[in-house]
Amino acid sequence: xxxxQDNAKGTVRRRQRKRGIETRDSILDAAEATxxxxxxxxxxxxxxxxxxxxxxxxxxxxxxxxxxLNAVLERRAESITQARLVMLDEALAKPEIQLEDLVMALxxxxxxxxxxxxxxxxxxxxxxxxxxGEQHSGVSDQVRRHFNTQHSRFVDAFRQxxxxxxxxxxxxxxxxxxxxxxxxxxxxxxxxxxSKGLCNPRDFDELINYVIPLVVHMWRAPYQPVSAE
Numbered sequence: 022x023x024x025x026q027d028n029a030k031g032t033v034r035r036r037q038r039k040r041g042i043e044t045r046d047s048i049l050d051a052a053e054a055t056x057x058x059x060x061x062x063x064x065x066x067x068x069x070x071x072x073x074x075x076x077x078x079x080x081x082x083x084x085x086x087x088x089x090l091n092a093v094l095e096r097r098a099e100s101i102t103q104a105r106l107v108m109l110d111e112a113l114a115k116p117e118i119q120l121e122d123l124v125m126a127l128x129x130x131x132x133x134x135x136x137x138x139x140x141x142x143x144x145x146x147x148x149x150x151x152x153x154g155e156q157h158s159g160v161s162d163q164v165r166r167h168f169n170t171q172h173s174r175f176v177d178a179f180r181q182x183x184x185x186x187x188x189x190x191x192x193x194x195x196x197x198x199x200x201x202x203x204x205x206x207x208x209x210x211x212x213x214x215x216s217k218g219l220c221n222p223r224d225f226d227e228l229i230n231y232v233i234p235l236v237v238h239m240w241r242a243p244y245q246p247v248s249a250e
Contacts, residue, residue, distance in 0.1 A: 045082045048072045050141060053093050057147035061090060094152070097145045102171050104130035113178060123178050124198070124236050131202050134225045146206045172199075179240070187245040194240055201232055 051072035055063045065086060069076060083089040108126035112118060176195055205222035212220045222228050
């Protein structure tokens with residue numbers, strides 16, 4: 022086989038890989054939007070129509086509906102988790118852990134304006150929140166571990182700041198933190214309607230300026246000490 026033929030075959034393979042990546046991304050975008058708008062049991066035919074592919078393409082790239090849902094979750098979850106953990110590691114590396122640093126490590130990557138202004142990111146948030154609400158059985162143990170490991174590290178960090186706080190108090194306060202992020206990202210319209218537009222979680226700077234000090238005060242509020250359990 023000549024060098025020219027080798028180069029031609031290499032070019033064909035690169036084009037095929039590129040088309041494969043583009044098709045995969047198109048399916049993920051379509052599935053993300055469809056799951057977000059129609060629920061986690063949305064029709065595969067609908068996803069196929071939005072992506073402009075046939076069922077063979079979906080099966081080739083992802084296999085089952087559950088595999089596709091997991092791929093949707095993993096695609097964006099990895100980036101936000103890594104950003105959070107980098108900030109968490111930086112906070113824990115300081116001579117004295119600052120409560121504010123832990124709160125910012127959880128919130129800032131999640132409410133990054135580059136994410137919240139992206140329709141695809143907002144679709145992912147809706148899918149993730151549906152998953153949380155429904156505890157969907159099709160989600161893999163790997164994805165569940167991905168989320169749980171991240172949160173376990175944050176809970177451990179808050180325990181270091183409040184070593185004498187009862188375990189239940191730590192977990193309830195962390196739950197409140199997560200509730201703020203979920204509510205602000207998935208259902209911002211509620212506070213917009215209640216406040217008649219005065220409060221808007223889509224305004225990243227305003228959200229962070231109000232939420233972080235409030236959450237810090239929440240953590241510092243009186244609590245049940247370990248010895249009283």
